[in-house]
């Protein structure tokens with residue numbers, strides 16, 4: 001599938017020091033050597049692709065933040081927009097549209113004009129990892145961007161973690177213990193400040209093909225989120 005990748009965020013030296021990190025990583029972030037090498041290999045093989053740290057997408061005043069794992073090599077890493085261009089995005093964006101968190105038509109293209117409403121999508125790790133598996137060190141290194149992303153959403157009320165790594169990254173960024181907030185599909189965890197963390201199995205093709213996650217299971221999580229946000 002051909003599409004023009006999204007614009008690449010410019011390098012920001014403040015983002016490379018750790019302290020005071022920006023909410024979005026520079027596309028050429030140098031901090032994870034294995035992922036930098038993977039980006040370079042992908043850029044060599046597919047020079048028209050985005051091949052960088054993929055920025056979050058959505059409404060800066062969002063009450064809902066959807067947290068994915070990491071860009072897929074031929075999905076977000078290709079197009080430059082989270083969950084855009086692979087199967088997981090089909091289910092996620094259709095569900096966001098259905099529940100009023102997006103408007104427009106999702107065409108698997110960062111220039112499709114789709115807009116998120118009261119929602120933002122980000123990833124626990126901003127660069128595509130080989131086999132969709134970031135290492136613990138890479139997850140920890142990228143946490144400064146994730147933490148900054150959380151801090152930069154003034155109206156954030158509900159987080160939706162897609163999978164355990166997103167769940168754990170969220171807890172770590174908030175300084176919370178995993179033992180007190182066990183991951184489970186459909187779980188709602190009460191957080192300080194009146195916020196909530198919901199869990200869902202990741203909407204990957206693997207999970208849907210194996211029946212671990214059905215569209216109805218995914219929708220049921222959004223039913224609860226929509227209700228909570230509307231009640232707020």
Ligand code: SF4
Nearest residue numbers: 025029032053127142
């Ligand atoms: S995964 Fe995060 S910390 Fe690592 S190189 Fe990419 S943007 Fe930088």
